[in-house]
Amino acid sequence: MKSKIFCGIIGAASLLTSQSLFASIIGTGSLYITAPGYPPDQAGPYLISSLTSSTGPNPGSSFATFCLGTQINYYPGNTYSYEISDTVQPAGSAPGGVGPPGFVTWGTAWLYSQYRAGLLGDGASNDPLNDALQDAIWHLQGQSLSDVTFSPNLTDYNNFLNAAAAAAAAAHVSDTTDANGAFGVYALNMLSGGTYVQPQLVMLPVPETTTIIAGALLLLPLGSSMLRILRRQRI
Numbered sequence: 001m002k003s004k005i006f007c008g009i010i011g012a013a014s015l016l017t018s019q020s021l022f023a024s025i026i027g028t029g030s031l032y033i034t035a036p037g038y039p040p041d042q043a044g045p046y047l048i049s050s051l052t053s054s055t056g057p058n059p060g061s062s063f064a065t066f067c068l069g070t071q072i073n074y075y076p077g078n079t080y081s082y083e084i085s086d087t088v089q090p091a092g093s094a095p096g097g098v099g100p101p102g103f104v105t106w107g108t109a110w111l112y113s114q115y116r117a118g119l120l121g122d123g124a125s126n127d128p129l130n131d132a133l134q135d136a137i138w139h140l141q142g143q144s145l146s147d148v149t150f151s152p153n154l155t156d157y158n159n160f161l162n163a164a165a166a167a168a169a170a171a172h173v174s175d176t177t178d179a180n181g182a183f184g185v186y187a188l189n190m191l192s193g194g195t196y197v198q199p200q201l202v203m204l205p206v207p208e209t210t211t212i213i214a215g216a217l218l219l220l221p222l223g224s225s226m227l228r229i230l231r232r233q234r235i
Contacts, residue, residue: 026186027056027084033065033190033200035076037126043067043134043150045115045124046076046200048188056084057204059188064124065200066112066134068187069098070143074197080190084204086181088141089189090196098199100142104187107140107164107175112201113183120160132156137201140164140176 032050037043044066051061071094074080083089086104090097111133114120121130132152138145139161168175179185181204188202 024087025056025083025085027053027059027204028082029053029055029058030079030081031188031190032079033074033076036124038076040149041126041131041151042148043126043131043152044137044200045121045126045130045134047124048200048202050079051082059084059202059204063116063203065188065202066115066137068104068108068137068141068143068199068201069094070138070145070148071095072098072196072198074190074192078192080192080197082191083189084186084202085189086179086186087189088187088199090199094144098141098143101176101178103178104185104201105140105176106168106171106173106179106182107161108137108201109179109182109185110167110175111137111140111160111164112185113203114163116203126150128153129156133160136160136164142176 029052031048034047036047045064048065049062068088088098088102091102093099115133121133128151131150135152135157164175184204186202188200190197190200
């Protein structure tokens with residue numbers, strides 16, 4: 001019998017699949033997802049493998065990801081179909097939906113792009129540092145932490161949020177505005193039998209040229225202060 005991850009409290013799966021009709025879907029396919037550290041840890045990173053693209057760009061056959069909601073359930077160790085979109089599904093209020101803002105925020109996109117570049121976190125382990133990164137993503141996505149089981153390091157959590165805010169300020173945007181595909185990061189909305197379950201993060205392999213330039217330029221004025229923020233404090 002497979003365990004069930006809720007990324008928060010136990011709740012009914014959303015049936016709001018019709019919302020996808022109003023979202024811009026840029027890719028579809030299937031994937032297999034596992035959850036290292038569960039139980040008891042309910043935070044990412046989760047591991048995507050055996051991803052097969054049906055339409056749109058292929059984000060890669062395997063990669064680590066983080067979830068966007070906290071009150072949505074899914075079963076790790078299962079195969080799901082997926083849709084890639086900037087709109088996060090399932091829509092609607094929790095439990096059963098991700099609630100506002102309903103899109104991947106700029107700060108979330110930046111943090112995940114830095115993680116995928118190997119600049120944040122400890123790879124694919126579920127430890128206090130990666131839990132702090134998941135916590136920061138949930139904060140930027142406006143998610144409740146009610147009944148979530150994980151162990152974030154609060155210093156790292158604050159450092160991640162400060163780094164995202166500094167990067168956003170350098171780019172003259174808010175860290176909570178719609179990312180609109182910045183850094184190639186989108187929502188990886190998973191479905192089981194046509195019903196949306198826990199949404200994850202995905203980064204497409206070739207972001208638009210303007211996004212790459214913008215990402216490079218925004219890091220320049222941050223200098224050594226940003227590097228100090230990103231560096232994990234080890235005792």
